[in-house]
Amino acid sequence: MIRITRKVEFSASHFYHNPNFSAEENRRVFGKCNNPHGHGHNYTLEVTIAGEPDPATGMVLDLKELKELLEREVMDRMDHRHLNYEVPELAGKIPTCENIAAVIWQLLQPKITRGKLDRVRLYESPNLFADCTAGSALTNGGGKRA
Amino acid sequence: MKLSLTRRYDFAASHRLHAPLLSDAENQRVYGKCNNPYGHGHNYALEVTVTGPVDPATGMITNLGDLDPFVEREVLSAFDQKNLNEEVAEFRAQVPTTENVCREIFRRLQNFPAAQLERVRIEETSKNSFEVGAEEFL
Numbered sequence: 001m002i003r004i005t006r007k008v009e010f011s012a013s014h015f016y017h018n019p020n021f022s023a024e025e026n027r028r029v030f031g032k033c034n035n036p037h038g039h040g041h042n043y044t045l046e047v048t049i050a051g052e053p054d055p056a057t058g059m060v061l062d063l064k065e066l067k068e069l070l071e072r073e074v075m076d077r078m079d080h081r082h083l084n085y086e087v088p089e090l091a092g093k094i095p096t097c098e099n100i101a102a103v104i105w106q107l108l109q110p111k112i113t114r115g116k117l118d119r120v121r122l123y124e125s126p127n128l129f130a131d132c133t134a135g136s137a138l139t140n141g142g143g144k145r146a
Numbered sequence: 147m148k149l150s151l152t153r154r155y156d157f158a159a160s161h162r163l164h165a166p167l168l169s170d171a172e173n174q175r176v177y178g179k180c181n182n183p184y185g186h187g188h189n190y191a192l193e194v195t196v197t198g199p200v201d202p203a204t205g206m207i208t209n210l211g212d213l214d215p216f217v218e219r220e221v222l223s224a225f226d227q228k229n230l231n232e233e234v235a236e237f238r239a240q241v242p243t244t245e246n247v248c249r250e251i252f253r254r255l256q257n258f259p260a261a262q263l264e265r266v267r268i269e270e271t272s273k274n275s276f277e278v279g280a281e282e283f284l
Contacts, residue, residue, distance in 0.1 A: 094204060099205045101149065102147065131149065136148060
């Protein structure tokens, strides 16, 4: 099996705010990210597809198709957008790196017709990224190590 | 679908690779330049990966406000701008190769209370990286 990865970059703004929290609780939990005017990032997205190369073309999939898919599903939705207000898939969710990566996975996964979506890695900055993979999710309470 | 979060930190430290059970000549042969008795240093990049459910109230696996001070307290304050052989007790008895540094950092971070530690990865230089996963400690 071969894994191929395509990278794209987009710029977007967001802020973290839970309407069920008090103003004080929002500030305590989210800190600077709670600024209601928002702030922005240059996000780097790496999408990895796993599969066997087609013997006729030597390709797992045509990278041009993947490029167009990322343009349509991710760039058109998120590039130069406000993630809190302009991306319906994030409505009602805090637009953290984890949640954005999960939304991108859900957008791409049904559209990959050759090979399988293996990993979505979303960098919010060079020092922070979320990975979304096909593994089974931990349920609530499974996050703590015994 | 499984999610993980990775945070990258930096620390600078010196070390010397020297195994007390080996002769001086063997140490020189095995470790080469890294056996220089005066030691040498690196800018280490440390990646800490945690996994667990995303809290719907915060959208987070863990709040960096919890992870950053934990890593600072358990690792960075003990390793940054230090001589690993002389100033980190665990490396008095074992050679501070980056393999062993990975294991020691995993050991120090594995009881992080807010999420499950999945992987520790260290770039010793831009050309060498080492990683250890939770399966190593089961």
